[in-house]
Amino acid sequence: MSNIARGLEGINVTATKLCRIDGLKGELVYAGYDIYELAEKSTFEEVLFLLWNNRLPNAAELAELDKNLKSERNLDDVVDRLLRELWPHVRPMRTLEIAVEVLGAIDPKSGELTQPQLRLTAQRLTAKMATVIASYHRLRNGQEPVPPRDDLGHAANFLWMLTGEEPNALHKRVFDVAMILHAEHEMNASTFSAMVTGSTLSDMYSAIASAIGTLKGPLHGGANEAVYRTVDAIKEERNIASYVEALLARGERVMGIGHRIYKTTDPRAVILEKLGHEVAETSPDRWYFDLSLKLRDYLARKLEGKPLYPNVDFFSASVYKMLGIPSDLYTPIFALARISGWTAHLLEQYADNRLMRPNALYEGNESRKYAPIGQR
Numbered sequence: 001m002s003n004i005a006r007g008l009e010g011i012n013v014t015a016t017k018l019c020r021i022d023g024l025k026g027e028l029v030y031a032g033y034d035i036y037e038l039a040e041k042s043t044f045e046e047v048l049f050l051l052w053n054n055r056l057p058n059a060a061e062l063a064e065l066d067k068n069l070k071s072e073r074n075l076d077d078v079v080d081r082l083l084r085e086l087w088p089h090v091r092p093m094r095t096l097e098i099a100v101e102v103l104g105a106i107d108p109k110s111g112e113l114t115q116p117q118l119r120l121t122a123q124r125l126t127a128k129m130a131t132v133i134a135s136y137h138r139l140r141n142g143q144e145p146v147p148p149r150d151d152l153g154h155a156a157n158f159l160w161m162l163t164g165e166e167p168n169a170l171h172k173r174v175f176d177v178a179m180i181l182h183a184e185h186e187m188n189a190s191t192f193s194a195m196v197t198g199s200t201l202s203d204m205y206s207a208i209a210s211a212i213g214t215l216k217g218p219l220h221g222g223a224n225e226a227v228y229r230t231v232d233a234i235k236e237e238r239n240i241a242s243y244v245e246a247l248l249a250r251g252e253r254v255m256g257i258g259h260r261i262y263k264t265t266d267p268r269a270v271i272l273e274k275l276g277h278e279v280a281e282t283s284p285d286r287w288y289f290d291l292s293l294k295l296r297d298y299l300a301r302k303l304e305g306k307p308l309y310p311n312v313d314f315f316s317a318s319v320y321k322m323l324g325i326p327s328d329l330y331t332p333i334f335a336l337a338r339i340s341g342w343t344a345h346l347l348e349q350y351a352d353n354r355l356m357r358p359n360a361l362y363e364g365n366e367s368r369k370y371a372p373i374g375q376r
């Protein structure tokens with residue numbers, strides 16, 4: 001086992017200009033810009049441009065990106081029809097995965113892996129994935145999809161398409177920041193998954209579908225929904241200790257706690273907690289945020305000495321809950337933001353590709369003789 005890096009921990013599989021994380025200092029940096037500064041001053045569209053171009057846009061470039069994204073928001077007929085067929089049978093993450101593959105199937109240029117074409121695909125997926133999830137949600141509620149609004153930015157338009165109501169200024173900002181915080185995270189499992197698929201020179205649609213499937217798992221993007229279920233099940237402060245003790249006794253993990261890289265603090269959780277306090281001021285669901293804080297405090301005492309802290313999923317669950325978003329959309333929303341990082345890494349990789357093909361240490365039998373089936 002000594003020369004196996006289980007879970008690929010500590011292995012550099014590529015070089016990137018997109019993101020740097022210092023897990024001990026709790027630092028997250030996109031293309032040289034600290035996440036705290038981006039969360040305070042930037043927008044999701046600006047971060048998209050930054051990740052796709054390795055620099056911030058000027059006003060004209062930002063307006064151009066904005067225009068291009070808006071022009072891609074509507075769904076093709078075939079995807080619209082597909083959603084109407086799918087929603088009773090399929091959960092949202094798989095819906096997204098299937099819709100992305102269908103978008104690839106109907107794009108005659110899906111196999112064209114030139115940088116300009118890949119950028120168009122990245123824009124298309126970023127815009128349309130938001131419409132897919134919002135439309136899916138409307139349809140399952142027996143409502144017609146809400147057409148996108150050209151006067152709203154990407155994040156605000158998503159909330160609009162979800163509910164048919166324009167979010168207030170605070171909710172717009174908070175959701176936009178949540179998208180920025182989830183946009184990119186170096187070589188996380190879903191990005192790696194996208195890159196493995198892309199490294200075979202399969203197209204960007206299939207690479208993104210792979211990433212969506214990977215993000216779905218509870219140890220990755222699925223954790224935010226699992227956090228929701230945890231807090232919902234605890235219900236009251238007096239149940240925290242018994243709930244956590246029973247969970248740990250079963251050998252299970254507290255969702256939203258711990259991280260492969262962050263061993264002191266996850267800056268995204270710090271920012272989301274701060275925003276959570278702002279949203280809680282006027283939210284009928286503030287009990288949920290307050291209970292999350294109590295759970296966090298209890299765990300801090302319980303796990304003292306272990307490098308286990310709330311991660312981004314811990315507070316995104318309560319922030320989304322207070323924004324009125326259903327819990328099974330938390331992970332899809334993660335995908336709507338992380339599409340920026342996935343596509344940015346793929347752009348880097350397609351420009352200088354090498355097939356990802358590691359080894360496995362063989363520990364099995366040797367020199368066995370094949371016995372006919374009747375003799376086994």
Ligand SMILES: CC(C)(COP(=O)(O)OP(=O)(O)OC[C@H]1O[C@@H](n2cnc3c(N)ncnc32)[C@H](O)[C@@H]1OP(=O)(O)O)[C@@H](O)C(=O)NCCC(=O)NCCS
Nearest residue numbers: 218219220223252253254255256257258259260311312313
């Ligand atoms: C994210 C995660 C998979 C990283 O795990 P990892 O780097 O593989 O860490 P390990 O599995 O080596 O865990 C190290 C120790 O911390 C414990 N631990 C890690 N996460 C824990 C959690 N959420 N709750 C309780 N204990 C936890 C492990 O049991 C292990 O304890 P041990 O040394 O006594 O055996 C893990 O922290 C986890 O499962 N968290 C919950 C899921 C989650 O929130 N995922 C979203 C990540 S953004």
